[in-house]
Amino acid sequence: MMQLQASGVCVTLDRRDVLKDITVSAQGGEFIAVIGPNGAGKSTLLSVLAGLRKPDRGQVLLQDKPLSAYAPRELARHRAFLPQNPRCDWPLPVERLVALGLTPTLPAFGGFSADDAARIETALTACDLLAHRQQAATTLSGGELARAMLARALVADPQVLVVDEPLAGLDPRHALDTMRRLRRLAEQDGRLVIAAVHDLTLALRHATRIWALRDGCLLADGAPAATLDGALVAALFDVAGCVSGTGDSAFVDWV
Amino acid sequence: MIRVARLGLWLGLVLALLSVLSLLVGRVWMSPGQLLGAWRLDADPLAALILIELRLPRTVLALLVGAALGLSGAVLQGLTRNPLAEPGLLGVSSGAALGAVIAIHSGLALVFPLATPLLGLAGAFVAALLTLSLGRGEGVLVLVLAGSAVSGVMLAGTALALNMAANPYAAYEISMWLMGSLADKSWDHVLLAGPFLLAGLAVLAVSGRGLDALSLGETQARSLGVDLSRLRLQVLAGTALAVGAATAVAGAVGFIGLLAPHLVRPLVGHQPRRVLWPATLAGAALLLAADLGTRLLPFTQELKLGVLTVLVGTPFFVMLVLRLRKVAP
Amino acid sequence: MTRRCALLLCGLLQMLQPVLADNAVPQRVMSLNLCADQLLLALLPPQRIASLTWLSSTEGDPQWLSVVRQLPSNHGSAEEVLAAHPDLVIAGAFTTLATQQLLRRTATPVLRLQPVQDWEGIRQVTREVAAAVGEVARGEQLLAQMDATLAQLQATRPAQPLRVIGWSGGTDVPGRDTLFDAILTAAGAVNVGAAAQGHSDFDLEQLLLLRPEVLMRGAAYASTPSVRNQVAAHRVVRQLYNGAQLTYPEAVYGCGVPRAAQLALQLRGQLLKLRAAQQPVAP
Numbered sequence: 114m115m116q117l118q119a120s121g122v123c124v125t126l127d128r129r130d131v132l133k134d135i136t137v138s139a140q141g142g143e144f145i146a147v148i149g150p151n152g153a154g155k156s157t158l159l160s161v162l163a164g165l166r167k168p169d170r171g172q173v174l175l176q177d178k179p180l181s182a183y184a185p186r187e188l189a190r191h192r193a194f195l196p197q198n199p200r201c202d203w204p205l206p207v208e209r210l211v212a213l214g215l216t217p218t219l220p221a222f223g224g225f226s227a228d229d230a231a232r233i234e235t236a237l238t239a240c241d242l243l244a245h246r247q248q249a250a251t252t253l254s255g256g257e258l259a260r261a262m263l264a265r266a267l268v269a270d271p272q273v274l275v276v277d278e279p280l281a282g283l284d285p286r287h288a289l290d291t292m293r294r295l296r297r298l299a300e301q302d303g304r305l306v307i308a309a310v311h312d313l314t315l316a317l318r319h320a321t322r323i324w325a326l327r328d329g330c331l332l333a334d335g336a337p338a339a340t341l342d343g344a345l346v347a348a349l350f351d352v353a354g355c356v357s358g359t360g361d362s363a364f365v366d367w368v
Numbered sequence: 369m370i371r372v373a374r375l376g377l378w379l380g381l382v383l384a385l386l387s388v389l390s391l392l393v394g395r396v397w398m399s400p401g402q403l404l405g406a407w408r409l410d411a412d413p414l415a416a417l418i419l420i421e422l423r424l425p426r427t428v429l430a431l432l433v434g435a436a437l438g439l440s441g442a443v444l445q446g447l448t449r450n451p452l453a454e455p456g457l458l459g460v461s462s463g464a465a466l467g468a469v470i471a472i473h474s475g476l477a478l479v480f481p482l483a484t485p486l487l488g489l490a491g492a493f494v495a496a497l498l499t500l501s502l503g504r505g506e507g508v509l510v511l512v513l514a515g516s517a518v519s520g521v522m523l524a525g526t527a528l529a530l531n532m533a534a535n536p537y538a539a540y541e542i543s544m545w546l547m548g549s550l551a552d553k554s555w556d557h558v559l560l561a562g563p564f565l566l567a568g569l570a571v572l573a574v575s576g577r578g579l580d581a582l583s584l585g586e587t588q589a590r591s592l593g594v595d596l597s598r599l600r601l602q603v604l605a606g607t608a609l610a611v612g613a614a615t616a617v618a619g620a621v622g623f624i625g626l627l628a629p630h631l632v633r634p635l636v637g638h639q640p641r642r643v644l645w646p647a648t649l650a651g652a653a654l655l656l657a658a659d660l661g662t663r664l665l666p667f668t669q670e671l672k673l674g675v676l677t678v679l680v681g682t683p684f685f686v687m688l689v690l691r692l693r694k695v696a697p
Numbered sequence: 698m699t700r701r702c703a704l705l706l707c708g709l710l711q712m713l714q715p716v717l718a719d720n721a722v723p724q725r726v727m728s729l730n731l732c733a734d735q736l737l738l739a740l741l742p743p744q745r746i747a748s749l750t751w752l753s754s755t756e757g758d759p760q761w762l763s764v765v766r767q768l769p770s771n772h773g774s775a776e777e778v779l780a781a782h783p784d785l786v787i788a789g790a791f792t793t794l795a796t797q798q799l800l801r802r803t804a805t806p807v808l809r810l811q812p813v814q815d816w817e818g819i820r821q822v823t824r825e826v827a828a829a830v831g832e833v834a835r836g837e838q839l840l841a842q843m844d845a846t847l848a849q850l851q852a853t854r855p856a857q858p859l860r861v862i863g864w865s866g867g868t869d870v871p872g873r874d875t876l877f878d879a880i881l882t883a884a885g886a887v888n889v890g891a892a893a894q895g896h897s898d899f900d901l902e903q904l905l906l907l908r909p910e911v912l913m914r915g916a917a918y919a920s921t922p923s924v925r926n927q928v929a930a931h932r933v934v935r936q937l938y939n940g941a942q943l944t945y946p947e948a949v950y951g952c953g954v955p956r957a958a959q960l961a962l963q964l965r966g967q968l969l970k971l972r973a974a975q976q977p978v979a980p
Contacts, residue, residue: 165590189593196587202449203583203638216581217593265584396902418902421933475922534921544868545924552867552901554931669868669898 114141115191115272115305117162121171124157124329131157132168133329139307139322141272144299146310146320146337150350153326155309156197156277162307163194163275175273189217192273193266197281200258204249207261211236214268232268240264240294256287263294274298276308280315288312292319313365317341317356325349341365372642375635379649383431386656390427391419393663395670425555430656432558432565433550433618434628436610438651439644441625443572446579446640447603448500451630451688452512455492455611456622458503459518463495464488464608464615466522466529469542471616473533481556485564489612495522496604496611548619548674550659561613568610569648575602576641583640621674623681624651624658630688722831723784723806729773729796730789731756732952733810734765736823737787739839739954740832743768747783756948758956775799785829813953815879816847822953839955846958847883850965854885859968861886862899862909863945866928870899877950880957884964886911901933911971912938915947940974943967 117139124132131154139145147155160166162173164180173180180188193214201210212225212233219229237243240260245253253261259279266274279295280288292310296319299306310316316323317337325333325340327349333340338359346354346367354367392400398415406416437455444453455461467487470476476483495518503514526546530538578599581589590596614621631654632646655673658680662671727747728734734753737746738761748769757765771777773793778786778800786807788797800807808829813822820840827836861881863871871877872893881888889909890899899907914929949960 163591165587184593185590185595186593189591192591194588194591196585196591199584199588201583202585203640205583205639206637209637209639210584213580213584213592216577219577394902395900396906414905414908417905417933422901422905472924472927473922477927478922538923541924552928552931554933556932670900 114303116140116174116176117273117305118174118177119162119171120174122158122161122168122173123170124154124161124166125169126157131329132161134171135329135331136171137324137331137334139305141303141305142299143321144296144306144308144319145322145324146308146316147324147326148310148313148316148341148349149326149332153349154329155326158324158326159194159275159277159307159309163192164188165194186217190269191271192275193269193271195262195266195274195276195279197277199262201250204251206247207242207250207253207264208233208237208246210250210261211242211264211268214265218269232270236264236268239267255282256284256290259283259287259291263291267298271304273305274307276306278309278311280310280312288315295319296321313341313346314363317363317365318361338363372636372646375632375646376649379646379653382653383649383656386653386660387427387431390430390656390660391423393660394418394423395663421554422552425558426550426553426659427656428558429553429561429617430550430659431652432562433614433621434624434652434655435648436565436568436614436651437621437624437655438628439569439572439648440607440610441627441651442629442640442643442647443575443579443603444607444625445629446575446582446643447600448503448511449583450511451692452509452626452685454623454626455607456620456625457512457519457685458499458515459495459522460492460499460607460611461615461620461622462519462522462526464492464612465546465620466495466525467491467612468616469526469545470529473529473538473542475534481560485561485613485616488616489564489608491522492612492615493604493608495519496607500600500604544672546620546674547672548621548677549662549670549672550618551662551670553617557617561617564609564613568606568608568613571602571606571609573644573648575599575606576644578602579640579644583638619672619674621655621658621677623677623685624654626688627681627684628654630684723829725781725783726785726787726830727771727778727781727783728787729771729778729793730787730810731948732789732813732954733787733826735761735949735952735954735956736826737830738764739956740823740827740830740835745830747781748777752948756946758946758949758954760956778805779803787826787829813876814874815876816843816883816957818876819843819953819955819957823955843955843958846962850883850885850958850961853965855969855972859886859911859972860889860907860909861911861913861968862888862890862904862907863913863915863950864890864899864904864909864929865915866924866926867900868898869896871950872897875951876953876957880950880961880964881913883958883961884968886964886968901928901931905933905937910941910975911968912942914942914944916944941971943971 120136122132122135135158147158149155161168164183167181175191215229237246240263242260242264245257250258250261279291283291292315295306295308298304299321320337323333323335323337323340324331325345332348333345342356343354346352346365352367354365356363356365358364391403396418398418402412402415403419405411406419441454444455444458445451467490468484471483471487499515499518503511530542578594581592581594586596628651629643629647632650633643636642636646658676659673661676662673665671724745725747726737726741726745728737728749731750731752734749735758743764746768748771749765751770751772753765754770773796775796778796786800786805788807788809790809790811797807810822813819823836823840827833863877870890872895873891874894875896878888878891889907
């Protein structure tokens, strides 16, 4: 089971403190929704946790080893990262796009092994992309592209998955579908999934844990049902919030 | 994979055919029999000289220079994710030309022959570095604009170097030289530029995996373990080696780097790594064909190689821009 | 006899001239053309030359260099002409056209020289300039020297002429109807480039096919670094023409001046020396 620990993480950008002394820890099997207003530092936190940005102070440990001590390719085999609105610049067929996720494990020359082909097949199946495998990535719809990118992230079988705003630009059906998939990845496969999410209701229903961030400070860290209430919504977004219902019918509203 | 191999075979055949033609065609007509006999000891000395000392090095240089331009075009397009990227349009060729002109007209090349490719290489490196850092960011055309700005600066530098040249005919001569030509090249040129061209080709050829990952954008490429600064340096160094040496011997030959990758993409797909080798072979074939064209077209003065490639390349460039305008607003 | 009479007459005319035409004879003549430079230097004393082109100090006939360095030079601009206030401007047929148009408006007398291709052209252009600057007799004297030299060259033609080409790296090989061809022929050599009319391109393949015995390279290219220099250093050329190359002053070979005959004489000497050096090799 993967262990990820951040302690005392500070990031300063243009003399502005984007992250102030963040200490969190997480492990495999958890699906963590990072919530907070725009500019709270969610994206910065995710890139620090993914090892793509070095914190100015503090450190992040993966399996008790600092992220900075991992070689980039080695780290890439353990964790996958999807930025906001990922896109592909060339019209690659979907299966080729997914295969790019294997980059850290491939040799400099030569093609795919039988094992690699099987992994691509599994990822395509898991993300319902078999019908689109030959389609050019640039012609996919928003929902299809999101699934293709998720398959790209999953193909190398990473234990940690960090996703920045996976729901951006998706309609309700695809947003719901994405949240279910992420939850399944955590619960069934035992991966650690960390995602920045703006839809509070979906976060409340599907995440196993909430990190609430505002102005670079961690305001709350805990199970959604226990943590996400009207007071937290008010503290995060300066709007009157109200949380009603429980489980799959829980609902967050604000005025 | 199979399609790439089959295409490689076809391109290889085309290259072999063009090479044979290149050995047969010149201003002096020699029958294939005469040329074949050039290898024998009792051969016609004129045929032997023309074949071995003139046409053979010219053909070898055309292949190497074309390969260098085709591959660097494909790699630059992959790195910038810009279908318009090309050594000529990005100002790399102008930078290389500036370096070579300085070497030739300062007299440095006479005392130290390596000065021409070395200064060409330095000029290409500076130009590529300037264009890529100026034109980074969004927008396909920003990079091309940066390239034309750098190109302008390098051409101005060339003009300045000419003003200071001791030779009164320098301006005329260099304006001709800049149009590119492979006429009257010798094995000396092959020996001089060949190692740099081959080194450049080798450095560029191993950039494929990184370029593949880059098609997902810089962030995803980095998350996949690609060292972007190393990749950029690799492409810069490879392009400078290949284009710098190519320009130092052949002058500024435009559009081969643009045409070659686009010609092979419909056949092998858009994945950057799979474009590299076909684009290299296609570049070699295109340049050899263009050089043959300069020899076959019936002008009293030999048509310049660069003039021919620009004449063929420009309509293609315009077509590409129009297509891009349709795709991306 | 008649010739001596003519010379005498000319001498008389020359003596009379300053008296006759105080205004008509231009006292300060300016040249905008390299070839006109050479003619003026041959015809006029330095104090009557207002200025010469800047090219003369590097590309002109080496024999005039010390004189040229003491004279003002110009780059052919209208400003320079207006500032110099010359009585007469001599320009080329094709160069500095904008300046010439401007001069027409300021009513400065301008003489335009036509390019010269043969000995007859030299006679014409020399007489034209000599008349314009009021030095008819000096002009005739120069032409008489030229014709005498030509006659001497003709009388002593070598039985076996060398095959020569003016090749400075491929472009601008002088062919038929060029002054180069005339000088080369007068020197008693065969111009193998003469198959083509005017100046043309020869690549190395054609050069090897024609197989000239001697390469004549333009001095401007031979002495300063250039692209053509590099072509001329092609290993085939190095192998075949090591010791069979001459350099010639391009400007003087391209300009119609009476001294061209003298150059032909010099070339004869150089070629004979080359032939002598080559003789032992040929069986």
